[in-house]
Amino acid sequence: MHIKFISISIFLIFLIFAFTVDVDVFGGGSSGTDVSFWFYNWTGFDTGANISQIKDFEKFNSEGLLTQVLFDHHDTNGNFIKGLASNGTPIFKFNNSDEPRSVVIAGTHGNEYPSEAAAFKLINTLYDNKDKIKGTIYVIPLSNPKAALEVQREYFGYDPNRVANNSSTFSGHVVNEVVLKENISYVGDFHTMYDTRLKLIFAASGYPKSEKISKFITNKTNSEYFLSPNKGTITVTCAEHNLSSFTAEVEDGNNYGIILPNRDQWSYEQMLAYLDYTQNYVEDSNDFSNHDSSDILDMIL
Numbered sequence: 001m002h003i004k005f006i007s008i009s010i011f012l013i014f015l016i017f018a019f020t021v022d023v024d025v026f027g028g029g030s031s032g033t034d035v036s037f038w039f040y041n042w043t044g045f046d047t048g049a050n051i052s053q054i055k056d057f058e059k060f061n062s063e064g065l066l067t068q069v070l071f072d073h074h075d076t077n078g079n080f081i082k083g084l085a086s087n088g089t090p091i092f093k094f095n096n097s098d099e100p101r102s103v104v105i106a107g108t109h110g111n112e113y114p115s116e117a118a119a120f121k122l123i124n125t126l127y128d129n130k131d132k133i134k135g136t137i138y139v140i141p142l143s144n145p146k147a148a149l150e151v152q153r154e155y156f157g158y159d160p161n162r163v164a165n166n167s168s169t170f171s172g173h174v175v176n177e178v179v180l181k182e183n184i185s186y187v188g189d190f191h192t193m194y195d196t197r198l199k200l201i202f203a204a205s206g207y208p209k210s211e212k213i214s215k216f217i218t219n220k221t222n223s224e225y226f227l228s229p230n231k232g233t234i235t236v237t238c239a240e241h242n243l244s245s246f247t248a249e250v251e252d253g254n255n256y257g258i259i260l261p262n263r264d265q266w267s268y269e270q271m272l273a274y275l276d277y278t279q280n281y282v283e284d285s286n287d288f289s290n291h292d293s294s295d296i297l298d299m300i301l
């Protein structure tokens with residue numbers, strides 16, 4: 001019995017390490033906010049990819065977005081983040097205190113680059129403003145690096161944002177292994193879409209917490225408000241767990257694997273409005289109402 005018990009214990013410990021590998025901890029300092037990141041390499045779901053091979057990878061790094069994080073890790077060549085994504089789904093954690101707890105998810109559909117680039121920009125902003133962070137913020141900039149590299153919406157044989165209520169799927173793992181396991185209360189899933197409207201916020205229909213947060217972000221970013229009819233989305237699945245969840249979309253002109261002008265900025269502003277709602281991170285000047293998009297529209301049409 002004892003040997004069997006010990007064997008099972010060792011196996012369980014091995015399982016814990018197999019699922020979660022805390023790669024590194026850095027940052028922190030006097031601000032009291034610790035920054036860490038790790039990767040998830042879910043059994044049966046190899047999401048890792050060398051994202052430096054992404055055609056427009058440099059756009060992810062426009063304005064030196066990743067520079068500060070990389071410099072602080074003593075790697076000026078970007079090998080750290082590239083290598084990190086090679087190991088699986090990279091997850092960044094900014095931890096100041098326990099509550100509130102929120103997650104920013106991008107790249108559920110790997111081919112939707114604007115939101116993925118926006119998430120990298122957000123990581124850099126949070127890193128540069130660690131002292132303003134309250135609670136705990138998780139950022140998943142590339143939910144599936146391999147799908148991003150291959151410019152794929154569907155992966156592992158399905159649309160990941162229709163099966164998140166199935167724990168055996170890749171997106172179901174995001175909900176179960178990250179959102180629920182880390183006791184996260186707020187869930188923002190960031191996408192792009194082909195639509196006549198430029199910015200949309202989807203709420204889970206019939207879930208007051210989801211509708212409330214969605215309306216706030218809608219108003220703050222001049223987006224349009226919609227109720228999602230789709231079961232199995234990350235938003236509806238999390239709403240079913242009584243969480244404050246929403247889906248944010250920016251228009252992509254039916255272009256995938258590229259970033260049209262301003263799309264990453266719009267997605268980024270949706271992210272900031274979200275963290276304003278959760279009170280995880282409030283910028284000094286976090287008012288987008290003076291952003292006139294009419295000149296941008298002229299450029300597109």
Ligand SMILES: [Zn+2]
Nearest residue numbers: 109112191192
């Ligand atoms: Zn999408």
